[in-house]
Amino acid sequence: MTRDEFVTRYGAIYEHSPWVAERAWDGGIALDEALAPVFRRIVERAGTEAQLALLRAHPDLANRLGARSLTAHSANEQSGAGLDQCTEEEFAAFQALNTRYVVRFGFPFIIAVKGLDRAAILRAFRARVDGTPEAEFRTALDEVHKIAALRLAPADADADAEKPARRPIDHAALHALVVAVLRRHRADETNALAVADTVCAAERDDTEAHGVFRIPGYVEAMKTGLTNGSARPRLLEGPKAVVVVDGDHGVTPTAYRIGLPALAERTAALGAAVLAVRNSQHFAALWPEVEWLAARGFAALACTANLPYLAPFGATRPVFGTNPLAFAYPRDGGDPVVIDLASSAIARGEIQIAARDGRRVPPGVGIDAEGRPTRDPAAILSGGAQLPFGGHKGSAIALMVELLSGGVVGDLFSDLAAVGTEGSGMPPGGVFLLALDPEAIGGPGTRARADAFIDRLAAMPGVRLPGARRHAKRREAGPIMVQAALLETLRGLAGET
Ligand code: NDP
Numbered sequence: 149m150t151r152d153e154f155v156t157r158y159g160a161i162y163e164h165s166p167w168v169a170e171r172a173w174d175g176g177i178a179l180d181e182a183l184a185p186v187f188r189r190i191v192e193r194a195g196t197e198a199q200l201a202l203l204r205a206h207p208d209l210a211n212r213l214g215a216r217s218l219t220a221h222s223a224n225e226q227s228g229a230g231l232d233q234c235t236e237e238e239f240a241a242f243q244a245l246n247t248r249y250v251v252r253f254g255f256p257f258i259i260a261v262k263g264l265d266r267a268a269i270l271r272a273f274r275a276r277v278d279g280t281p282e283a284e285f286r287t288a289l290d291e292v293h294k295i296a297a298l299r300l301a302p303a304d305a306d307a308d309a310e311k312p313a314r315r316p317i318d319h320a321a322l323h324a325l326v327v328a329v330l331r332r333h334r335a336d337e338t339n340a341l342a343v344a345d346t347v348c349a350a351e352r353d354d355t356e357a358h359g360v361f362r363i364p365g366y367v368e369a370m371k372t373g374l375t376n377g378s379a380r381p382r383l384l385e386g387p388k389a390v391v392v393v394d395g396d397h398g399v400t401p402t403a404y405r406i407g408l409p410a411l412a413e414r415t416a417a418l419g420a421a422v423l424a425v426r427n428s429q430h431f432a433a434l435w436p437e438v439e440w441l442a443a444r445g446f447a448a449l450a451c452t453a454n455l456p457y458l459a460p461f462g463a464t465r466p467v468f469g470t471n472p473l474a475f476a477y478p479r480d481g482g483d484p485v486v487i488d489l490a491s492s493a494i495a496r497g498e499i500q501i502a503a504r505d506g507r508r509v510p511p512g513v514g515i516d517a518e519g520r521p522t523r524d525p526a527a528i529l530s531g532g533a534q535l536p537f538g539g540h541k542g543s544a545i546a547l548m549v550e551l552l553s554g555g556v557v558g559d560l561f562s563d564l565a566a567v568g569t570e571g572s573g574m575p576p577g578g579v580f581l582l583a584l585d586p587e588a589i590g591g592p593g594t595r596a597r598a599d600a601f602i603d604r605l606a607a608m609p610g611v612r613l614p615g616a617r618r619h620a621k622r623r624e625a626g627p628i629m630v631q632a633a634l635l636e637t638l639r640g641l642a643g644e645t
Contacts, residue, residue: 162292168190322360325644326638329367380396458535469575474488483613
């Protein structure tokens, strides 16, 4: 397990205090060690200030009863205790008690609710609100440890879930297989190669959710004619600093074959330029395009909206796409810094893979058709909605992406994009790509100063640069490990079995 995987799995155990999991990993935890006492030890040794911050970060029991601002962990616990069914009187009692409690102690009321019902919780609340600050600080911390221990059991059970079998295949063979599949399903050579380059690069970089797992989706969309497998994108007239490409209803990697070189040329000449791709289907990760520009010395920012998958902060129905935003900055003689993230808590492909593999998703990722937090991938994918990362902040980024790829590029907004796609998952729409020449804008030496800054950052203990995981993976020799059943599916689609 990597540090990231460990922190992702256990970071939410002490709600909103992922430093507990981070320190456990940095302290060299043995993976077969019991985690509850390790986490408790880390919190106990962190000192009063950190403990107080942890208590303050914990969701406020009274003011958020039944509300979606709770993480899935706390929401599940609350519904288990029936707190989401509070009567108005009970709700008012919780609120009044909590107001007194917070004023008195400086952190919200925290209690492990497993095995308790609403009446028992209210009784405990009434008893504790009159305790002494020292005793209550200790009680609250003990309750937090109790909650963490309760949450650890299911998280560990998920970790032990059986992993599907994988088979090795080398990059060239996988690429040839993908081309064969697509050529057999209405893609011409240009379009098949463009897709194969993109998905195989994702496999090579260990970003499975945008790797060959996507190929059956491309095939379906090409078979139904939703995606034009013989698309011939065209450059359109636009303002001088803008390259406009009509994607001819094909896949975006094909549109990039003419769009990216034109964008690089325009950026070199003007210092900054935009690529606006319309009528195109972006079904891939965004890092390939920004990395391509960084390899030519440019900083780049890309985004695209997709299909209505994401509930805006505060809502329970999907409106936004999972709207990814990517950025790259070039480095002389080193890997560029590449940031590429979905606006959703996790990418949709990760949820689809969890559904395929029979795993639950982490808490806080989605809601079901009734707007209730769930860890069941199927409930999120069919009728439910994904949630933004970072609450209102991820929601704001998703909105910005809609306005760039829809409101600036002039293509579809996600809420209308599903019309005519027949649930294929293939997102028709626009891509916004901004390229900047740092030396032209900031003057000579700008990139060298940025390089020095990035070096200072990378040298800090605990810091790793975004993109570094993929770049390290890329340098690993050896075959790509693809899920055995998927490989069989691809061979079947290629007519080999
Ligand atoms: P992650 O949360 O895995 O990673 C987001 C970014 O953070 C990456 O740049 C990653 O770098 C970096 N990162 C992760 N962990 C650390 C760390 N510990 N320290 C520093 N940096 C870190 O990505 P998402 O799941 O949000 O992204 C999903 C992918 O899905 C993206 O490639 C996106 O383009 C794609 N997508 C595409 C859509 C489309 O419509 N075409 C829709 C939605 C998503 P690194 O890569 O090195 O781990």
